[in-house]
Amino acid sequence: EDKVVQSPLSLVVHEGDTVTLNCSYEVTNFRSLLWYKQEKKAPTFLFMLTSSGIEKKSGRLSSILDKKELFSILNITATQTGDSAVYLCAVDPTGGGTSYGKLTFGQGTILTVHP
Amino acid sequence: NAGVTQTPKFQVLKTGQSMTLQCAQDMNHNSMYWYRQDPGMGLRLIYYSASEGTTDKGEVPNGYNVSRLNKREFSLRLESAAPSQTSVYFCASSAWAGTLEAFFGQGTRLTVV
Numbered sequence: 001e002d003k004v005v006q007s008p009l010s011l012v013v014h015e016g017d018t019v020t021l022n023c024s025y026e027v028t029n030f031r032s033l034l035w036y037k038q039e040k041k042a043p044t045f046l047f048m049l050t051s052s053g054i055e056k057k058s059g060r061l062s063s064i065l066d067k068k069e070l071f072s073i074l075n076i077t078a079t080q081t082g083d084s085a086v087y088l089c090a091v092d093p094t095g096g097g098t099s100y101g102k103l104t105f106g107q108g109t110i111l112t113v114h115p
Numbered sequence: 116n117a118g119v120t121q122t123p124k125f126q127v128l129k130t131g132q133s134m135t136l137q138c139a140q141d142m143n144h145n146s147m148y149w150y151r152q153d154p155g156m157g158l159r160l161i162y163y164s165a166s167e168g169t170t171d172k173g174e175v176p177n178g179y180n181v182s183r184l185n186k187r188e189f190s191l192r193l194e195s196a197a198p199s200q201t202s203v204y205f206c207a208s209s210a211w212a213g214t215l216e217a218f219f220g221q222g223t224r225l226t227v228v
Contacts, residue, residue, distance in 0.1 A: 004157070090158075
């Protein structure tokens with residue numbers, strides 16, 4: 001059974017701190033790993049990672065994938081209160097053939113950033 | 116830019132009642148999905164439609180049916196609601212099967228009493 005596990009489940013930090021969120025996975029046919037940010041409502045897309053060792057970066061957020069060790073990390077530097085959200089990791093386990101984009105999600109990490 | 120629109124936003128049902136959740140996207144996407152989100156469980160795929168005219172079961176399809184009405188619209192039906200179906204439901208779409216950047220609707224919070 002395909003599995004995605006995120007850690008920690010929750011994290012409380014102060015503005016300016018740097019945080020690292022973890023995502024490990026066990027899937028049959030890995031195609032890609034995605035990170036989403038979910039505030040009050042819909043998840044919004046952050047990154048998609050398909051190749052090992054290549055960092056994706058957007059402002060203060062960055063992410064990297066290790067396909068050998070089957071994990072990814074999401075780093076947020078100089079955190080702000082607006083970074084408070086649930087961060088979701090998802091894996092597409094349908095590689096090697098026709099992909100239907102059926103994502104398997106982790107439980108999410110709840111990040112709270114205090115002023 | 117509406118993106119993915121879901122209706123209703125909130126709903127309370129009695130056990131045994133039926134209802135349909137509506138979803139429409141205006142991005143000309145081929146693939147559409149229904150997920151449910153429960154505390155501590157992440158999002159779980161209920162049904163998906165890789166392209167117009169096709170639907171397939173996801174991880175947790177029991178108690179649900181779907182209809183891909185046309186390219187824009189993908190509805191989710193609960194025939195006989197149960198308390199275990201209390202959840203937040205998200206519709207999503209992606210350009211096609213090979214493109215995984217899914218866009219999500221704002222969610223429907225459903226409570227079954």
